[in-house]
Each structure stands twice: as C-alpha cells, then as structure tokens.
Amino acid sequence: MKLKKIVDDVMKEGADYCDIRKEKWDRTSLNLKDGEIEQFTQGGEEGAMVRVLYEDGWGYVGTSDFAELKKASKRALSMAKTNNKFKKEKTGLAGTKANKDEVIIKCDQDPLDFSAEEKISLLKDIEDKVKKDFVTSTDLRYGEATVENEIITSDGAEIKMKIPRLMVYIIITGKSDTIQRAAEGAGGTGGFELTEEAYKKIDVVTERLSNLLDAGTPPSGNIPLIMDPSLAGVFAHEAFGHAAEGDLVSGGNSCLKGRIGDEVAAEGVTISDDPTVEGYGHFPYDDEGTKAKKRVLVKNGKMNDFILDRESAWKLDMEPNGGARAEDFRVKPLVRMSNTIIEPGDMKFQELVEEVDKGIYAKASSGGQVNPAQGTFQFNAQEGYLIEGGEIKEAVRDVSFNGFTLETLQNIVGIADDFESSIGHCGKGQTASVGEMAPHILISDVTVGGR
Numbered sequence: 001m002k003l004k005k006i007v008d009d010v011m012k013e014g015a016d017y018c019d020i021r022k023e024k025w026d027r028t029s030l031n032l033k034d035g036e037i038e039q040f041t042q043g044g045e046e047g048a049m050v051r052v053l054y055e056d057g058w059g060y061v062g063t064s065d066f067a068e069l070k071k072a073s074k075r076a077l078s079m080a081k082t083n084n085k086f087k088k089e090k091t092g093l094a095g096t097k098a099n100k101d102e103v104i105i106k107c108d109q110d111p112l113d114f115s116a117e118e119k120i121s122l123l124k125d126i127e128d129k130v131k132k133d134f135v136t137s138t139d140l141r142y143g144e145a146t147v148e149n150e151i152i153t154s155d156g157a158e159i160k161m162k163i164p165r166l167m168v169y170i171i172i173t174g175k176s177d178t179i180q181r182a183a184e185g186a187g188g189t190g191g192f193e194l195t196e197e198a199y200k201k202i203d204v205v206t207e208r209l210s211n212l213l214d215a216g217t218p219p220s221g222n223i224p225l226i227m228d229p230s231l232a233g234v235f236a237h238e239a240f241g242h243a244a245e246g247d248l249v250s251g252g253n254s255c256l257k258g259r260i261g262d263e264v265a266a267e268g269v270t271i272s273d274d275p276t277v278e279g280y281g282h283f284p285y286d287d288e289g290t291k292a293k294k295r296v297l298v299k300n301g302k303m304n305d306f307i308l309d310r311e312s313a314w315k316l317d318m319e320p321n322g323g324a325r326a327e328d329f330r331v332k333p334l335v336r337m338s339n340t341i342i343e344p345g346d347m348k349f350q351e352l353v354e355e356v357d358k359g360i361y362a363k364a365s366s367g368g369q370v371n372p373a374q375g376t377f378q379f380n381a382q383e384g385y386l387i388e389g390g391e392i393k394e395a396v397r398d399v400s401f402n403g404f405t406l407e408t409l410q411n412i413v414g415i416a417d418d419f420e421s422s423i424g425h426c427g428k429g430q431t432a433s434v435g436e437m438a439p440h441i442l443i444s445d446v447t448v449g450g451r
C-alpha cells in the first residue's frame, strides 16, 4: 500500500498530523583489537515508523514488516489518543514548507564495492603503522552506514534521500608509570575515499601517546587555556550546543531559555550548527522533511537562534530549522545537532600563545560531563602542554577543566584563523553522527585541575 494513502487514511480517522519514515540501511562494523578481529558485523535492514499526533498526544509505532504498516498506523493513532487523555501540556507543530525532493549524496568510492577483506586489510595496515615500540595495545574501528529514506507527511512533504557515512577510529595505549591512551577519528559523509583521512591521523595519535608517556602533571587553579580545534569543537557541541536544543529549551532544561538577543559570549564569538556543510553531521532534509539550513546560534556574542524541530518551534513560537533527527526507524526524531561550528577569527595561533604568560595548551577531548540546565561543564583533554612566557613548553597529562559555559564563552579573548573538522557520536538516548568544526581559541580564565 502506498505510504501517502496510509497517511491520508489516518488523517480521515481524526488525526491532527501523521508522518511515515521508511528506511533501508546497509551497515558494516568492524573492530580489530591487538591484531585480532574482535567484532565484525554487516548487513541490511528495512523498516518504517508511523508517527501520529492527536490533539496533544503522540503515538509512534515502528515495524520492519511493510505489509503491517496499515496496522501500525492504526496502533499509532490509538496510542496518540491514549497519550492525549493523560497529557497535561499543550502541543502542536509549527508550519514548515511542504518540500518535495529527492537527494542522493554520492560517494567517490562506494563502500559496497569493497570486500570485507579489503576493509580488514585497511585496519591491519593502519595497525602496522601505529604499532610503535611504546604502543602496548591497539584498537581500530571501522564503521560504514548508508541509509535510503523516504519521508511522507500529512502536510504534503515527500522527501527521498540517500546518505552514506563512514568513519575510522584509532585508539592506542602505552604504559610508563601510568597507562596512557590516545585516540583520533576520521570520516564524514561519503564513501571509502574517506579512509584516506584516517592515515593522516596516524602521526597525530602516535606522537600524542609518545608525549603523554613522558608528561608531567599539570598545574591547577584559574589560568588561561588554549583549546585546539578538536577540543574547541567538542566544547561548542557539549557545553553549548546541547543547551541550544529546542526540546531542552522549551522544556525548561536549558540555561539558554529566554536568552535570545542576550549577550552570552564575548564579542566576536559566532557559533553555528550547520547540516548543509560537508561533515559527519551532514543531511539535506531532517527527519520531518524540513529543509536543512545553517542555524546561527550565537551571532557575534549574542544569542540568536536555537536548534528546532516542528514541535519545539511551536512551543517557543519560532521557525522550525531542520532540527529533527532519529537514529533509525525504531525511534522517534529528537532535536539533535549536526555539524557544530565555532567560526574562525583573525588571530594567528602563535599570537594566541604569545598572549599567555602562564597557562595550558590542551588538545583533543577524552570525555567529560555537562549539565545544560545549570550550564556547567567538566572536560578532560587527551593532551596538554604548559605555556610559559608566551611559549609552548613541556607536555602535561590528565588535564581536566570545568566551569560555567556562559562565563567561559564570555572569557574567549582570542580566536585563531585556522579551522579543523572532526567527527563525533552524540548520545541523547539515541546516537547521532555529528561533526565539530572550530579554530584554536584562547580562554582567559578557566579552572584547571589534574584528574
């Protein structure tokens, strides 16, 4: 049965809104640990989700059996009616253009044209190159996923897309008086050609681990901190980006609620989230069929926009901007980031370093915690260096820092003109492929401490 007909039938039965997302996935996931294949899965699957809004209640039913879609739509409507009975809060969907489009993101080298053996050989080759004498353990990961999806909404949107994504992660461990670890990922939206990027990370991880094994402990206290592009990107995503997600804002779980137009960062700081640029978080339309667009969240220090799906836009009386993403057909779309960007400035990296009398240069993230409601963060850097008298000195390890996000954004006193892109997997109950793009940034005052 045609998807459009199922949607129309649910609407005739009294639904206020209905959409169907039909998806066909092809995935390969591979893990080579210390030269042994630890995990190797590949395969395809198909399925669809029917989503129905009845007054203030939502119903969602996913199925991998397309013959059951009609039945799934009836169950979704009945679930929406039940939820409506118990729902206290009003809801609705902000209007969006009913797009009709088909977009295929092409890759230069289709991963499906490469055999399993070629993919294992790739990891084996990278392993040979990272396995220096100080490396005690290696962990290489390869993942590729191509999704073909079709989105039909009762508002008239009809979207077809094909999006291929690929990533390689390199994690190496070494031991001196403590165990140290260095990790880097490469990839994006595209095909097997992206594996070339992984080779560029080999020297980065091996040099990092080598430096960490000889590193001392960092000073603690409130000192200036330079973040490298990779760490600045993660900071923009984790500490700021999550707080700019429309569902958190409208639900009262963000420190940015009611802050549009306010100064939330230093002058010259512009932070965007942009699904339209090439990167691991690229997509042409979101999972509600809204056309993807660049969201300028902070414009020259002032709060300018949030990331919004149709429901959070309705609640905040704003325009939806393509913020709805679902991990796959089993789950409902949530408000998610795409490629989070700190726009470059006009200083040279060397000029940032010269500004610092006594501080830290921290590179790459190794996890942390954020609280978007309170606007607090705690991060660990993979790699650190002392800065003394405007010069980078010896390596320090276990650099961790914390603070209030908005205070820290106000303390950005230098933004370099360089720019690098990295990849990440964001967890919010569901996993999303995201990109992070940023220059080096100098923060005048951050609470730094050893872990």
Ligand SMILES: [Zn+2]
Pocket (backbone or CB within 6 Å): 237, 238, 242, 425, 426, 427
């Ligand atoms: Zn995240």
